[in-house]
Amino acid sequence: MDFILRLVAFIFIIYVVQSRESIKNIKSFKLNEKMIYDCVDIYKQPSLLHPLLQNHKIQMEPSFSISKPKNNIRGESKSNKIIECPNGTVPILRNTKEYAANAQYWAEKHFNPLTAESHGTHFAGVNSQGQGYRGLAAWMSLHDLNISKDQVSYTNIYVGSGTNNKKNSIQTGWMVNPSLFGDGRTWSYGFWKGANGAGCYNTVCPGFVQVSKTDMLSMPYPYPRKGEVGVYTSIQQDKETGHWWTTDVRYLKPDVNVGYWPKELFDLIDKSVDMVGVTGAVQSSPSGISPPMGNGHLPTKNEDESARVKSLVIITSDFKLKGSDKYKLEKILDSDKCYGLRDGKTKYFLKVSNLFTYGGPGGDSCGI
Structure with a gap:
């Protein structure tokens, strides 16, 4: 009997020690006081708890690759690894109550390309409307801005569809938002709206499936930066699964497939977008004061001095990439008092220089 008790006690001690070791060995990365990432088992990440993803099978890699206009994406920004989780794990943000509350607050104010409602929001860019798009990719110049805690400035690519009362959309790009991220650095981000109006920033709520062990949906860009620096990113629907992947396209390096928004999250874009x-x-x-956009300056004839977007490609209904010169792009600029939008060079997409330049200083006379 004593032997059995000692054996049970020994097994219990071993269990406790192993449990403590497993907790101690969980890698964590603190990017600032608010943003802490833990390396979590890829099959136990919180997004899989979403009611619509109970039977979801993780897609480890997409069935496509983006054709790179290599001559035009020399500016890289996310190639320096700040996190590298062990094999089989992925970086997942610790969601604090403060972060979740701030994310919800800014989500309600976030620019929605599918609606004319834009109180306090100003924008400058281009879009293409039609049927059956499968995604897009673009290079966006990257900038640092002086933004107050009650303001936000960002640049993104997006896909979406809308009907009378329903809107589905996905966006990803770069953002300066001190209130959300806890500092004034420039961060990558993702934003989605799905079935029943649900959705949010990054991974504050279940939905986005993280696959990369090094690149997160939301991470700060390396600083300081020299020369022309930007991010070439994509949102593309997978032909085999229908999921919406985001990929960091790299110059002379392998692309990084960050992860995807499962098609089950959406009731309008499970097949394509408009x-x-x-x-x-x-x-x-x-108070009504609008922050700077782009690089904080109005675009000029000297494109090198302006915030710019180039190498825009659109993915057709049959999953082929076409240059933006093949489409009629609608310009959108809601406040020419504070911001500007200019055409860039529009050569064939594999040689395109600049599609458009944009931005401005903002101020207190931009309107509502």
């Missing part, structure tokens, strides 16, 4: 576009956008403070 609109794709690229835009710069800002959200003014409650």
Whole structure:
């Protein structure tokens, strides 16, 4: 009997020690006081708890690759690894109550390309409307901005569809939002709206499935930066699964497939989208003062001095990539008092220089 008790006690001690070791060995990365990432088993990430994803099988990699206009994406920004989780795990953000509350607050104010409602929001960009798009990719110049805690400035690519009361959309790009991220750095981000109006920033609520062990949907860009620096990113529907992947396209390096928004999250874009576009956008403070957009300056004839978007490609209904010169792009600019939008060079997409330049200083006379 004593032997059995000692054996049970020994097994219990071993279990406790192993449990403590497993907790101690969980890798964590603190990017600032608010943003802490833990390396979590890829099959136990919180997004899989979403009611619509109970039977979801993780797709480890997409069935496509983006054709790179290599001559025009020399500016890289997310190639320096700041996180690298062990094999079989992925970086997942610890969601604090403060972060979740801030994310919800800014989500309600976020620019929606599918609606004319834009109180306090200003934007400048281009889009294409039609039927059957499968995604897009674009290079966006990257900038640092002086933004107050009650303002936001960002640039993104997006896909979406809308009917009378339903709107589905996905966006990804770069953002300066001190209130959300806890500092004034420029961060990558993702934003989605799905079935029943549900959706949010990054991974604050279940939905986005993280696949990369090094690149997160939301991470700060390396700083300081020299020369022309930008991010070439894509949102593309997978032909085999229907999921919407986001990929960091790299110059002379392998692309990084960050992860995807499962098709089960959506009730309008599970098969395709009706609109794709690229835009710069800002959200003014409650006082009515609008923040800078782009690089904080109005675009000029000297494109190197302006915030710019280039190498825009649109993915057709049959999953082929076409240059933006094959489409009629609608320009959108809601406040020419504070912001500008200019055409860039529009050569064939594999040699395109600039599609458009945009931006401005903002101020207190931009309107509502």
